Amino acid sequence: MIETRALTKRYGEAVVVDNxxxxxxxxxxxxxIGPNGAxxxxxxxxxxxxxxxxxxxxxxxxTNIASIPSRHLAKLLSILRQDNHxxxxxxxxxxxxxxxxxxxRGHLTPExxxxxxxxxxxxxxxxxxxxxxxxxxxGQRQRVFLAMVLCQDTDYLxxxxxxxxxxxxxxxxxxxxxRRAADELDxxxxxxxxxxxxxxxxxxxxxxxxxxxxxxxxRLDDVFTTDCLSNLFEMEMSIQVWQKQTIINYFGPxxxx
Amino acid sequence: xxxxxLAALASGSTLAFLTIDLGQNWSxxxxxxxxxLAGLLLVAYAIATSTVVFQTITENRILTPSILGFDAFYIxxxxxxxFGFGHLSLSRMNPQILFLLQTGIMVGASVSIYRWMLGGxxxxxxxVALAGLMFGILLRSxxxxxxxxxxxxxxxxxxxxxxxxxxxVHADLLGISAILIGLASLIGWRMRRDLDVLALGRETxxxxxxxxxxxxxxxxxxxxxxxxxxxxxxxxxxxxxLLVAHLAYRVAGTHRxxxxxxxxxxxxxxxxxxxxxxxxxxFAFTTSLSIVIEFFGGMVFLFLITRRAT
Numbered sequence: 045m046i047e048t049r050a051l052t053k054r055y056g057e058a059v060v061v062d063n064x065x066x067x068x069x070x071x072x073x074x075x076x077i078g079p080n081g082a083x084x085x086x087x088x089x090x091x092x093x094x095x096x097x098x099x100x101x102x103x104x105x106x107t108n109i110a111s112i113p114s115r116h117l118a119k120l121l122s123i124l125r126q127d128n129h130x131x132x133x134x135x136x137x138x139x140x141x142x143x144x145x146x147x148x149r150g151h152l153t154p155e156x157x158x159x160x161x162x163x164x165x166x167x168x169x170x171x172x173x174x175x176x177x178x179x180x181x182x183g184q185r186q187r188v189f190l191a192m193v194l195c196q197d198t199d200y201l202x203x204x205x206x207x208x209x210x211x212x213x214x215x216x217x218x219x220x221x222x223r224r225a226a227d228e229l230d231x232x233x234x235x236x237x238x239x240x241x242x243x244x245x246x247x248x249x250x251x252x253x254x255x256x257x258x259x260x261x262x263r264l265d266d267v268f269t270t271d272c273l274s275n276l277f278e279m280e281m282s283i284q285v286w287q288k289q290t291i292i293n294y295f296g297p298x299x300x301x
Numbered sequence: 302x303x304x305x306x307l308a309a310l311a312s313g314s315t316l317a318f319l320t321i322d323l324g325q326n327w328s329x330x331x332x333x334x335x336x337x338l339a340g341l342l343l344v345a346y347a348i349a350t351s352t353v354v355f356q357t358i359t360e361n362r363i364l365t366p367s368i369l370g371f372d373a374f375y376i377x378x379x380x381x382x383x384f385g386f387g388h389l390s391l392s393r394m395n396p397q398i399l400f401l402l403q404t405g406i407m408v409g410a411s412v413s414i415y416r417w418m419l420g421g422x423x424x425x426x427x428x429v430a431l432a433g434l435m436f437g438i439l440l441r442s443x444x445x446x447x448x449x450x451x452x453x454x455x456x457x458x459x460x461x462x463x464x465x466x467x468x469x470v471h472a473d474l475l476g477i478s479a480i481l482i483g484l485a486s487l488i489g490w491r492m493r494r495d496l497d498v499l500a501l502g503r504e505t506x507x508x509x510x511x512x513x514x515x516x517x518x519x520x521x522x523x524x525x526x527x528x529x530x531x532x533x534x535x536x537x538x539x540x541x542x543l544l545v546a547h548l549a550y551r552v553a554g555t556h557r558x559x560x561x562x563x564x565x566x567x568x569x570x571x572x573x574x575x576x577x578x579x580x581x582x583x584f585a586f587t588t589s590l591s592i593v594i595e596f597f598g599g600m601v602f603l604f605l606i607t608r609r610a611t
Contacts, residue, residue, distance in 0.1 A: 092508060094503075094504050094507055094508065102548055103581070114507065114510050114511065114512055114513075115511075115512070117510065118509055118510025119340040119510070122505075122508060123506055123508045125505075127500075128505070130360075130500070130501055130502065130505075131360050131361060131500065132500045132501065132556045133556065134556050138555075138556065142497075142498065142501065142505075142509060143509075144508060145509045145510065145511075146510040149494060150494025150495075150497060150498075151494075196509070239376055287552065288555065
């Protein structure tokens, strides 16, 4: 369980995350949704110790992350960020192998290689192994980074807009992969999503954020109500259930009317 | 494979430098050449290593310690010491101890200043480059100013210390430089795998469990020691590091510092020794090595800048 207690992040006058206390239980997929500038990415950065908080604390399974050595924390929790841009030129297998760094500190053991191969196979990119990361398409690159994070073999996986720059096919594949990782590998997935239909299709729990605060938080069915979503995004929405899928229509009046 | 080839080339040029055209009084010439060679090797090593490590921790491949004024910093410290103590005490002082004192001040001050400059919330390469360039100019101007107002006698002593070049390596500092470089390298080599991770950037390094701020501090420490040594031995060299680091990235063909660092050192040694050799034998000292090297290094810098702009 990840918990935040009165977590606040201020940049000068601007309060980006404002007194947030929220709990994310173990297991399943939790989506963080909300309008631009709501503080979703910052919350994720704070939880993963990439950004130091102005005040408040984050605990993981009851221990304050500030008191966990970074090296140990890297075996509990991994994060995939939005922009992954390196000045170094790396092959796919080299990059994915970096996911083993918390365990091997750069000395790759046969076990590490097994983990790398397993992660590559899980994401179906074994064939890309020897390619350079900067020569791949956006969708391929996203899967390579996912493989690296999976390789880190942590209980908690935090993802900041993993569907960014993916076409609908790859977005769907990625979300199904995350769902599978939660179900089969027993991972706890926390992901920031912009497309609320993907959130509706694959998450167990939803946290809605607005203006740096928690707007709503709970099981998918409790949060995904017309009222709650319309207020969260400040726009008209209608929720329909079609073939057991919850579909949110936010496209406005139809041309066919 | 590449490393073996480079090592062979480096030892070849070393041998050629030492033996070719020794002349009658060979023991005297050999001693002189060995000293010069030791200086060149130390400088090659220091500049190559410091540039690669610096580029890794700043996540860029254009800036080098000297472009950001590290060496100007060293000269300023030297000038201030001369200004403060006066030439009498300075010239009476043991040069090794003076050197250690200067290096100590340099390391302490530069680690904190550059940590502040590089550690901002948003590490903007353009900001760092501009701030560093201005900072370098500021340091050089202050040094120049102090050198103008200083007592002529003190200036003469200072000038003697500062007028180092590839031809005129400060021999009395060779031993202590070698020790300092050895210590810095030991630290650097032990963190070679951490450097691989640092090159991926702050966020990735932290999420992989690296103690980021500590690693950067240690790396900056190593860089400051190395720059102090090379500046003390041969004076400021701006673009040489850039030149050899880039050749090393090309040749090594891997991200791993365990390969890049030795490759850079070998390339730097080959360039300096072969350059000095050709200068002495072919051009008969009509030009200076630093001019030639800075010319090519500057070309690489311009090439990188323009390529990045497009």
